[in-house]
Amino acid sequence: MYRSYVMICGSENCSSIPGHEHLYNEFQNQIKAAGLEKEVMVLTGSCLGICHEGVGPNVAIFPEGSIYTGVKPEDVAEIVYEHLLKDNRVTRLLFDETVTIGNARSVEDTEFYKKQCRIAMRNCGIIDPKNIKEYIAKDGYQSLYKVLTEMTPDEVIDVVLASGLRGRGGAGFPTGRKWKFASGNRGKVQKYVCCNADEGDPGAFMDRSVLEGDPHSVIEAMAIAAYAIGSDHGYVYVRAEYPEAVEHLEIAIAQAKEYGLLGKNIFGTEFNFELEIKLGAGAFVCGEETALMTSIEGKRGEPRPRPPFPASKGLFSVPTILNNVETYANIPPIILKGAEWFSSIGVPSSTGTKVFALGGKIRNTGLVEVPMGTTLRTIVEDIGGGIPNGRSFKAAQTGGPSGGCIPASLIDTPVDFDSLSKIGAMMGSGGLIVMDDSTCMVDIAKFFLEFIVEESCGKCTPCRVGTKRLLELLTKITDGKGTMEDLNRIEELASFMKDNSLCALGQTAANPVLSTIKYFRDEYIEHIENKHCPAGVCKNLLTYHIDPKLCRGCTACAKACPVHAIVGTVKNPHAIDTSKCIKCGSCIEKCRFGAIERK
Amino acid sequence: MGEKITKIQSLAELNKIKEEEIRRMSIQDGVRIVVGLGTCGVAAGAQPVYDAIAEYIKENGMQDRVLLEETGCVGICQYEPVVEVYEPNIRTTYVHMTVESALRVMKQHIQGGNPIAEFTIGSSKNGR
Numbered sequence: 001m002y003r004s005y006v007m008i009c010g011s012e013n014c015s016s017i018p019g020h021e022h023l024y025n026e027f028q029n030q031i032k033a034a035g036l037e038k039e040v041m042v043l044t045g046s047c048l049g050i051c052h053e054g055v056g057p058n059v060a061i062f063p064e065g066s067i068y069t070g071v072k073p074e075d076v077a078e079i080v081y082e083h084l085l086k087d088n089r090v091t092r093l094l095f096d097e098t099v100t101i102g103n104a105r106s107v108e109d110t111e112f113y114k115k116q117c118r119i120a121m122r123n124c125g126i127i128d129p130k131n132i133k134e135y136i137a138k139d140g141y142q143s144l145y146k147v148l149t150e151m152t153p154d155e156v157i158d159v160v161l162a163s164g165l166r167g168r169g170g171a172g173f174p175t176g177r178k179w180k181f182a183s184g185n186r187g188k189v190q191k192y193v194c195c196n197a198d199e200g201d202p203g204a205f206m207d208r209s210v211l212e213g214d215p216h217s218v219i220e221a222m223a224i225a226a227y228a229i230g231s232d233h234g235y236v237y238v239r240a241e242y243p244e245a246v247e248h249l250e251i252a253i254a255q256a257k258e259y260g261l262l263g264k265n266i267f268g269t270e271f272n273f274e275l276e277i278k279l280g281a282g283a284f285v286c287g288e289e290t291a292l293m294t295s296i297e298g299k300r301g302e303p304r305p306r307p308p309f310p311a312s313k314g315l316f317s318v319p320t321i322l323n324n325v326e327t328y329a330n331i332p333p334i335i336l337k338g339a340e341w342f343s344s345i346g347v348p349s350s351t352g353t354k355v356f357a358l359g360g361k362i363r364n365t366g367l368v369e370v371p372m373g374t375t376l377r378t379i380v381e382d383i384g385g386g387i388p389n390g391r392s393f394k395a396a397q398t399g400g401p402s403g404g405c406i407p408a409s410l411i412d413t414p415v416d417f418d419s420l421s422k423i424g425a426m427m428g429s430g431g432l433i434v435m436d437d438s439t440c441m442v443d444i445a446k447f448f449l450e451f452i453v454e455e456s457c458g459k460c461t462p463c464r465v466g467t468k469r470l471l472e473l474l475t476k477i478t479d480g481k482g483t484m485e486d487l488n489r490i491e492e493l494a495s496f497m498k499d500n501s502l503c504a505l506g507q508t509a510a511n512p513v514l515s516t517i518k519y520f521r522d523e524y525i526e527h528i529e530n531k532h533c534p535a536g537v538c539k540n541l542l543t544y545h546i547d548p549k550l551c552r553g554c555t556a557c558a559k560a561c562p563v564h565a566i567v568g569t570v571k572n573p574h575a576i577d578t579s580k581c582i583k584c585g586s587c588i589e590k591c592r593f594g595a596i597e598r599k
Numbered sequence: 600m601g602e603k604i605t606k607i608q609s610l611a612e613l614n615k616i617k618e619e620e621i622r623r624m625s626i627q628d629g630v631r632i633v634v635g636l637g638t639c640g641v642a643a644g645a646q647p648v649y650d651a652i653a654e655y656i657k658e659n660g661m662q663d664r665v666l667l668e669e670t671g672c673v674g675i676c677q678y679e680p681v682v683e684v685y686e687p688n689i690r691t692t693y694v695h696m697t698v699e700s701a702l703r704v705m706k707q708h709i710q711g712g713n714p715i716a717e718f719t720i721g722s723s724k725n726g727r
Contacts, residue, residue, distance in 0.1 A: 064707065064715055087711040105719050106683070106690035107675060116674075125635060125673025125681075134668075136613065137620035145610055205638075212637045213671020244638050248671075260606025268608040366639075367674035 002038075004084055005062040006031075007045040014056035022073040023057060030080040040084055068093040115383050117345065118369045119353050120168075120206075120329035124213030129248045132255040135216040141261055143335035144220050147227055148269045156228040157183060160331070162339035164351035169196055169287075169324030170399060170429045171504070172350070172417040179228050181311035182319045186230025192315045193226045194322040196292060197238035197245070200284040201400030202451060204431035206355040207325035209367055211238065211245035214329065215252035219262065221331035223273045229321055232272045237292050240279040249277055284401075284455035288503045289322045291457065302459045303503035324429065326355055346372030350416035354430060360396075361436040363388050373414040376406055380434060391436040395519070399428025401448040401455075402508035404515030405441070424515045426508075440537035441520040442527055446474045448512040456505065463506025466497040470510060477524065478538040480531040487517065487524060532599075539583050542598050548573035550595035557587035557596065629664030630709060631685040637672035644697070645680035651698040652682070655705045665709060678720060684708060692720040 008023050015021075027042045045060070059068045061083060068079060068090065075093060082088045107113050127134040135141070147156050161176030182191060195218060199207040211218065222234045238246055253275055256262040264272045278296050285291045286301040293315045295301035314320025330352060334342045343351040350372035356379065359365050363385030370379060376396060380386065387393050395405040404425035406413060413419055417427050435444065449471045458464045473490050476482045494510030501507045517524055526532050533541040546557070546566075551573040558566040558574060565581040568574030576587070588596045607613050624631055634640070634649040649669060656665050675681060678694035682701055691714050693704055700718055708714045716722055
């Protein structure tokens with residue numbers, strides 16, 4: 001193994017240039033003279049593909065991939081001493097493209113990044129989250145200073161109202177209105193400011209990233225909210241499964257206290273604010289606002305009926321506001337840059353940006369923050385880089401188990417609160433799961449429902465029993481035992497659950513089922529009437545067959561079969577006994593002739 | 600941190616920290632290196648990468664001109680571990696870093712002044 005390789009282009013074009021024949025020996029001699037013969041190997045390779053430049057002979061140095069053009073024997077010593085010995089480039093000989101590094105040297109130059117607009121994630125991946133001073137360097141705590149010294153609480157609420165900011169946790173309720181409801185009787189009654197960091201949707205991790213990467217933005221915003229409604233105490237409810245987020249938040253709170261940005265008389269004013277962390281034990285229902293508050297109170301995390309709404313009777317039965325992590329992260333820039341700046345981003349009914357956790361069958365997974373109203377196509381194709389493995393886009397699920405799917409035919413839908421509700425999906429907290437044509441929509445609906453059945457807290461019957469019965473109906477269909485009447489029953493039960501469940505968990509539990517029936521009804525009918533899963537996912541609807549024309553009788557499949565369902569003699573076509581077959585797929589993996597078919 | 604901290608009472612005090620910190624982060628004649636140590640980075644193996652860079656800086660006495668820091672998730676979770684190098688007006692994003700490749704970045708880019716194109720995000724195929 002050599003440290004570096006010098007590859008001299010051996011193509012006809014380069015070889016025909018005078019001097020080329022001496023290059024190999026000259027490199028060997030100079031490398032030896034420099035004492036590098038054990039570290040560098042010289043090779044004559046194939047064409048480097050830049051002959052059209054007419055500037056050969058070309059020499060490439062690996063692993064860095066530098067390409068030198070027009071190399072003459074007298075240049076060799078310089079390349080060896082500068083590049084190979086001192087690790088400097090001989091720029092006068094470098095092929096242009098290797099001098100400047102493409103046009104994607106940094107993440108900012110990539111398509112993935114260019115179409116994004118970062119407000120909530122402005123500091124994530126940029127600053128050290130464990131150092132409050134770096135947050136201050138990025139205008140941190142300037143907004144808090146501004147509201148405490150220049151604005152009245154009502155003016156703060158007016159700015160948030162005018163910005164059009166809507167809750168990023170899923171429901172999209174205007175944040176300013178929530179604050180206004182809780183703003184009465186300032187200074188006369190105890191009030192609380194809470195942050196919902198109990199991110200539970202499968203596949204969603206926006207809030208975790210903000211807490212990990214920029215915890216001070218949430219702290220600053222909660223202090224601003226407390227000033228606006230007249231509170232002096234806050235809680236961040238964060239799930240214990242996010243240990244790093246919890247640690248960064250703890251460090252941030254301790255630092256903010258040291259610097260006098262939390263505690264008594266902040267910035268020398270009358271304003272006091274204490275902040276505490278409460279850990280959740282990972283129950284999905286605790287992301288629901290009333291259950292979350294019940295959990296902070298130290299009771300079992302179960303929802304309670306609304307009204308009364310938390311703004312009038314919330315945590316410990318006093319006025320409380322609860323906003324999501326991402327909602328808070330938007331507040332400091334809104335105060336600093338103004339409501340007009342914020343509302344100029346996005347679309348009139350949904351201002352600003354939204355962070356999505358992009359996952360599933362897509363090339364670039366990760367976090368993206370785009371202006372509201374960006375089309376799903378832009379997110380999937382431009383930012384996400386499209387669907388890998390030559391497959392095609394089938395649907396995207398937003399809003400996790402409470403949301404719905406957006407089919408390929410609606411890929412040009414703008415992603416904002418109202419456009420998504422119109423098509424039966426929802427913004428949700430920001431999980432965006434992309435599905436390709438190998439996904440069975442009935443199976444997906446079943447997956448989300450299984451999650452809900454596990455997470456239903458059991459307090460109200462429509463949710464506890466309804467989700468279970470719904471799952472049974474779906475399982476019947478994926479087992480090939482469904483009837484067309486079951487489809488009607490599903491819709492009937494779903495609408496009952498929507499009207500009668502106590503909290504949003506039960507009210508929205510049927511959404512993935514309803515939206516897949518709405519857009520992929522044919523797929524449900526195919527399962528019911530033809531006992532066939534078009535995507536080839538539902539195990540009980542699949543059968544395995546051996547094509548006797550392709551089978552060579554090698555016995556590999558029979559040996560792999562764990563239940564001895566494959567019979568046949570050597571060199572004669574085998575057959576599968578479908579009554580014994582457990583559809584594990586081991587035979588397909590072993591067959592070298594593509595003779596086994598699953599349909 | 601060790602230093603004595605006084606509570607910030609005025610905008611002037613806040614801005615003083617801001618100015619000092621901006622100066623520290625854009626260290627003159629040097630570079631600022633950040634390693635993504637969010638959950639996604641750590642899961643992909645960013646901690647050994649960070650430790651190797653820290654060790655390299657110490658061994659070579661580069662503390663004065665290299666500021667090494669951790670950061671959160673920049674959003675490109677699929678490309679973790681991510682190491683970013685900030686020089687005046689230039690940002691370089693290295694992706695899928697290993698201890699070996701990070702040490703080469705230190706040697707060739709930070710010491711030698713030659714960024715390694717093949718490790719940057721532009722040369723990486725999407726995902727793994």
